[in-house]
Amino acid sequence: MEMFFHGFMQRAFQASLLISLIAPVLGLFLILRRQSLMADTLSHVSLAGVALGLLIGVNPTWTNMLVVAVIAILLEYLRAVYRTYSEISIAILMSAGMALVLVLMGLSDGGATLSINQFLFGSIVTISEQQVWMLLMLTIIISLLYLVFRKPMYILTFDEETAFTAGLPINTMSVLFNVLTGITIAVIMPIVGALLVSAIIVLPAAISMRLSKSFNGVILIGIVIALIGMLSGLVASYEVGTPPGATITLILIVVFAITAFIKNVFRYNKFERFFKKSNI
Amino acid sequence: MVHYIEVKNLAFQYEEEPVLENISFEVDAEDFVMLTGENGAAKTTLLRNILGLLKPSKGSVRIASQNHFGEKLVVGYVSQQVASFNAGFPSTVLELVQSGRYQRGKWFKRLDKEDKMHVQRSLESVGMWDMRHKKIGELSGGQKQRISLARVFATDPDLFVLDEPTTGMDGNARKEFYKLLKHNCKEHGKGILMVTHDHEEIRHYADKHIELVRKEDSPWRCFSMDSCKELSKPHS
Numbered sequence: 306m307e308m309f310f311h312g313f314m315q316r317a318f319q320a321s322l323l324i325s326l327i328a329p330v331l332g333l334f335l336i337l338r339r340q341s342l343m344a345d346t347l348s349h350v351s352l353a354g355v356a357l358g359l360l361i362g363v364n365p366t367w368t369n370m371l372v373v374a375v376i377a378i379l380l381e382y383l384r385a386v387y388r389t390y391s392e393i394s395i396a397i398l399m400s401a402g403m404a405l406v407l408v409l410m411g412l413s414d415g416g417a418t419l420s421i422n423q424f425l426f427g428s429i430v431t432i433s434e435q436q437v438w439m440l441l442m443l444t445i446i447i448s449l450l451y452l453v454f455r456k457p458m459y460i461l462t463f464d465e466e467t468a469f470t471a472g473l474p475i476n477t478m479s480v481l482f483n484v485l486t487g488i489t490i491a492v493i494m495p496i497v498g499a500l501l502v503s504a505i506i507v508l509p510a511a512i513s514m515r516l517s518k519s520f521n522g523v524i525l526i527g528i529v530i531a532l533i534g535m536l537s538g539l540v541a542s543y544e545v546g547t548p549p550g551a552t553i554t555l556i557l558i559v560v561f562a563i564t565a566f567i568k569n570v571f572r573y574n575k576f577e578r579f580f581k582k583s584n585i
Numbered sequence: 586m587v588h589y590i591e592v593k594n595l596a597f598q599y600e601e602e603p604v605l606e607n608i609s610f611e612v613d614a615e616d617f618v619m620l621t622g623e624n625g626a627a628k629t630t631l632l633r634n635i636l637g638l639l640k641p642s643k644g645s646v647r648i649a650s651q652n653h654f655g656e657k658l659v660v661g662y663v664s665q666q667v668a669s670f671n672a673g674f675p676s677t678v679l680e681l682v683q684s685g686r687y688q689r690g691k692w693f694k695r696l697d698k699e700d701k702m703h704v705q706r707s708l709e710s711v712g713m714w715d716m717r718h719k720k721i722g723e724l725s726g727g728q729k730q731r732i733s734l735a736r737v738f739a740t741d742p743d744l745f746v747l748d749e750p751t752t753g754m755d756g757n758a759r760k761e762f763y764k765l766l767k768h769n770c771k772e773h774g775k776g777i778l779m780v781t782h783d784h785e786e787i788r789h790y791a792d793k794h795i796e797l798v799r800k801e802d803s804p805w806r807c808f809s810m811d812s813c814k815e816l817s818k819p820h821s
Binding site: 333337453456457459460462463464466467469470471472514517519520523 | 675
């Protein structure tokens with residue numbers, strides 16, 4: 306109970322709750338659009354944004370958002386150029402992002418290296434009230450956008466050609482989705498760390514996709530799973546003293562393994578009942 | 586009069602290689618047009634040019650913006666690639682077919698009773714109503730084809746653009762499907778452009794036949810239009 310009296314833990318719980326609401330929504334669309342690795346690319350690139358901010362003496366959150374938004378647009382352009390091999394765009398930008406981080410860190414003094422480490426692994430102690438407010442605003446924006454554009458996004462994710470012939474502005478929608486994902490990563494990254502931000506976005510949706518048949522069901526179950534993973538991971542991280550991002554990711558992977566096991570047992574029993582019934 | 590589809594002197598090439606040349610035809614309301622040609626005759630390429638998914642290298646393609654009632658023209662497209670169905674896509678058959686109604690001004694509105702009736706009728710017309718709660722990834726190839734068609738019927742489009750829609754259907758199902766298309770065309774004023782290999786059977790239902798034939802005088806594997814023949818109907 307003691308942990309709930311610390312201001313930084315209260316902010317961490319608030320942030321976790323908000324991340325749990327948006328991560329499965331973005332995660333599901335990323336997976337279905339074959340862009341799971343895009344979150345990883347953007348998190349690497351956002352480190353370059355942080356390094357740039359530290360180098361020129363501007364609040365890294367703002368430079369981070371700006372750089373990630375630009376790269377998100379570039380990513381969509383490259384995805385269109387290499388339509389058949391869209392992972393090429395991810396490979397190019399991920400390596401470009403990391404190269405940029407190292408160059409920018411080389412140009413700055415040692416202080417930047419320390420701060421970059423914080424962004425790399427994340428820290429719940431450093432969550433500021435301003436970050437929680439930003440996350441709240443982002444959650445409201447994403448929730449509203451999801452409620453309004455749920456149907457066009459469903460079609461776009463199902464098949465881009467169908468979406469195009471239905472008259473949807475598929476390029477604009479794709480770019481906006483990428484930018485929104487980029488900004489979300491830029492806001493979440495200082496909390497969970499650049500190395501694991503994509504896992505926290507993608508894993509809840511990946512688990513819930515195995516559990517629900519319907520689109521809305523996947524998102525609802527994803528939110529529940531994200532809440533379980535985020536909150537229990539945070540408590541475990543506080544109690545054991547492990548990094549929060551890594552702890553949450555490991556818990557989500559355990560949940561993934563458990564659900565896969567239970568589902569397989571369930572399927573096996575179903576087959577067994579069928580064969581017994583058919584006397585095969 | 587504005588045609589639903591108007592293709593004028595269309596040519597298309599992949600990089601330097603011409604694939605289609607001299608294609609001109611129109612599709613109107615109440616027109617049932619079948620498009621045939623040997624394997625690799627660029628039929629799908631032509632459809633993709635018409636829909637705007639590819640850009641012609643010469644000539645023009647125009648799809649009317651309004652139907653004959655002055656409303657926004659709605660296009661229903663069924664692609665050939667049923668295999669492109671994402672097996673893991675988390676959606677039930679009902680959800681997917683309902684999504685066909687979104688194009689009917691329901692992007693930002695709830696589906697009403699009439700929409701739901703339309704969806705039910707569409708699913709029943711392809712014999713998939715009982716499977717409505719199944720996950721789409723669990724369906725066979727033929728069933729996926731049928732729900733693609735149900736989705737397009739649910740859309741109730743003014744113009745159907747169908748790329749080999751009867752793949753995986755048996756003879757009876759094909760006949761029922763053609764009858765349904767014919768009914769939509771003649772009774773509800775829809776325009777239909779359909780790529781098919783099944784031209785002997787469908788010629789009893791279609792009004793026009795466009796055949797893509799290989800150009801003898803081209804060193805490339807390039808196709809052109811033979812003609813746009815009006816099909817005579819047997820007296821019934």
